[in-house]
Amino acid sequence: MKTRFVSFFAAALIMALVNFTGGAQNAAEMKTAKLADWCTATYPASMKLGDTLNVKLELKGVKAPNKISAHLHAKKADGAFGGMYGYAPPQDVKGDGAYTFKYKLAPKEGMASFHLLVFLAPDGDWKNKTAEAIGPDMVLDSKTADGRDMKEITDKIAAMEFRKSWMHVDAEPDRKCYEGDEWTVKIDYYLDPSEDTGSTSIKFMAVGPWIDNPDGKYTKARAHNGYGISFDQDVKPGKGTLEKKLKIPKAFEFNSILCIAKFRSDEGGDWPWEIGPPVRISRRRRNPMSLIRTCPEIFLHMMNR
Numbered sequence: 001m002k003t004r005f006v007s008f009f010a011a012a013l014i015m016a017l018v019n020f021t022g023g024a025q026n027a028a029e030m031k032t033a034k035l036a037d038w039c040t041a042t043y044p045a046s047m048k049l050g051d052t053l054n055v056k057l058e059l060k061g062v063k064a065p066n067k068i069s070a071h072l073h074a075k076k077a078d079g080a081f082g083g084m085y086g087y088a089p090p091q092d093v094k095g096d097g098a099y100t101f102k103y104k105l106a107p108k109e110g111m112a113s114f115h116l117l118v119f120l121a122p123d124g125d126w127k128n129k130t131a132e133a134i135g136p137d138m139v140l141d142s143k144t145a146d147g148r149d150m151k152e153i154t155d156k157i158a159a160m161e162f163r164k165s166w167m168h169v170d171a172e173p174d175r176k177c178y179e180g181d182e183w184t185v186k187i188d189y190y191l192d193p194s195e196d197t198g199s200t201s202i203k204f205m206a207v208g209p210w211i212d213n214p215d216g217k218y219t220k221a222r223a224h225n226g227y228g229i230s231f232d233q234d235v236k237p238g239k240g241t242l243e244k245k246l247k248i249p250k251a252f253e254f255n256s257i258l259c260i261a262k263f264r265s266d267e268g269g270d271w272p273w274e275i276g277p278p279v280r281i282s283r284r285r286r287n288p289m290s291l292i293r294t295c296p297e298i299f300l301h302m303m304n305r
Contacts, residue, residue, distance in 0.1 A: 090124030
């Protein structure tokens with residue numbers, strides 16, 4: 001009995017030491033900087049390409065109602081402004097306390113470092129700011145999270161034209177389909193090795209009708225209605241096929257679904273093009289409609305990168 005008690009006590013002591021040293025290690029990996037009397041920032045000491053950066057801003061003495069915004073600005077090697085690097089939506093200030101902003105760390109050509117620009121404005125608009133603060137320079141590590149050289153990846157992405165790879169989405173356009181039915185989406189693709197950075201995936205979304213004129217009450221922004229249908233699947237260089245079985249959701253008015261598929265990577269984010277075959281579904285069994293393409297060809301949407 002005594003031996004068992006000693007063993008239990010030793011195990012508990014080891015766990016306590018592990019938790020303590022682990023907590024100390026996590027604390028040591030964070031940096032804190034006072035940006036102004038009203039704002040203190042806490043952020044990771046080490047940041048890698050492809051990471052999600054979490055910045056915690058502690059506000060003190062900021063009156064509500066107000067909005068706080070925090071942007072990442074890039075800086076070139078000569079100290080010149082390198083453009084916007086990261087954006088997060090403004091947040092309503094509810095008083096003193098912590099406000100967390102998240103950013104995806106992607107490559108940016110010519111960037112040597114970046115810093116936080118924090119400002120207060122009643123509506124979140126820079127033109128109407130009442131206070132601002134700039135954080136210290138932050139630098140990405142020379143290696144990615146999986147040990148690859150960051151400069152090699154950024155140079156490779158900068159040289160890509162994104163024209164060698166392709167994909168085709170088959171959303172069963174000729175089958176009669178109804179709410180609640182199983183629906184198979186098949187994506188044939190080719191990922192050229194020269195356009196792969198090691199973390200390439202295919203992101204698929206099925207969205208509802210586009211709201212072009214929001215009423216400001218029920219819909220506050222121009223956007224697609226969401227069906228909650230999406231997946232993100234890692235892919236390797238070469239030809240391949242993804243096949244996913246999904247369920248036809250409850251249809252919105254006009255019954256449309258737009259299938260959007262795109263390549264993306266942790267290092268570079270979304271590719272500058274996507275494909276989107278539109279389809280339609282029936283809301284009731286007694287009034288069947290086939291899934292149909294509204295255009296005989298899949299659209300290729302080229303966007304500015």
